[in-house]
Amino acid sequence: MARELVYTGFITLDGSVDSPGGTAEGHPGGGWVFDTDFVPEAYALKGEELEETTALLFGRRSYEAFSNVWPASADHAEYKDLPKFVASSTLDDAALVEEWGPTTILRSTQDIADLKQTDGGAIFIHGSAELALRLGEAGLIDRYNLLMFPYLLPGGKTIFGERGADRRTLSLRESATYANGVVKLVYDVRR
Template identity: 35%
Template sequence: MRRIIGSAFMSVDGVIQAPGGPHEDETGGFAYGGWVAPHWDATLEKHLGALFAAPYELLLGYRTYEIFAAYWPYAPADNPIGAAFNQTAKHVLTHRSTPLGWANSHRLADIDAIRALKAGKGPDLLIQGSGSLYPQLLAAGLIDRFTLMTFPITLGRGRRLFGDGMPAKGLRLVAQEASASGVIVAVYEPAGEVEARAFAEEPPSAAELDRRARWAREG
């Protein structure tokens, strides 16, 4: 069985749109593309190097696939990430019938297809970008580990990793490091369901009971 390993660049307010460049994804009027480069340093280089060191295949959403397919096949031949991405298998979750023209690209119809792919033999499946995959994969219990690189900025708008569709799940922090430029690199693994409880089990006051009832009425 393979592992599914995710990684994402994220702002403090959860935006993952267009980290790589100004024209990567301008949908919705997003004007801050390229917010990763000003904070790039040796710590991030180290973590990305470790992520790509072991054999892997890519697991992508269609939007990220389109961005990658328009860039990496045309990157300089001596770019090691480009060479690896071009050679490895790309598994793309999409309902579109548009041809997948990037070499070694394969279409996945649904979450069951990802489950079957994970259950088979082969290297780890590495998610890059592809924020739309996480709610489905977390809900299905298919994510084994993911690395969040949180940059010291707020973007205010744009595609977010953690939206209303994200399932409630517990996470275990297994590694963390802060870069010199202020980026927090945190590695998480799933840890079952969310635990919730009060700090103290004291009888609520009449005012508290009234507040609860009022908020329930008001929605």
């Protein structure tokens, strides 16, 4: 049985995943996660994900961003020893962060498809908009765990593709709404 590949992320109402942490990430309208009132239960999904995560997959830029913070972060301590995979055609082993669990560089979409066929549990993609877009279009993502924030961010990066891309059908697994306007949406990709 194939390993489940899950995209998890923060998204705006219009489908943007761009710059949730701040404008330094690239979009002038960034920082929308921190501009939202903090309601602890709205982030419960992140704790639930920890229980089923057996490996992490990143694109190069997200790996470089997260690997500068997560190894020393108490909030992400449970990720430290998990196997990590980085999809990149340019990264080399010398750029990998030591003491952050075993890390393997994958060079192609086919390498990721092959990884899904190995033994093990769910692989979670964090950040990595371009990678998620490519893998979604290739039919490799099995589930989307989204926390949707009440913002519109025109021109932001999306994980769903451009107009005219093939339609994909999703089944709602779980949803919840929170007092701060955040909506939890967990969708399985129907095949």
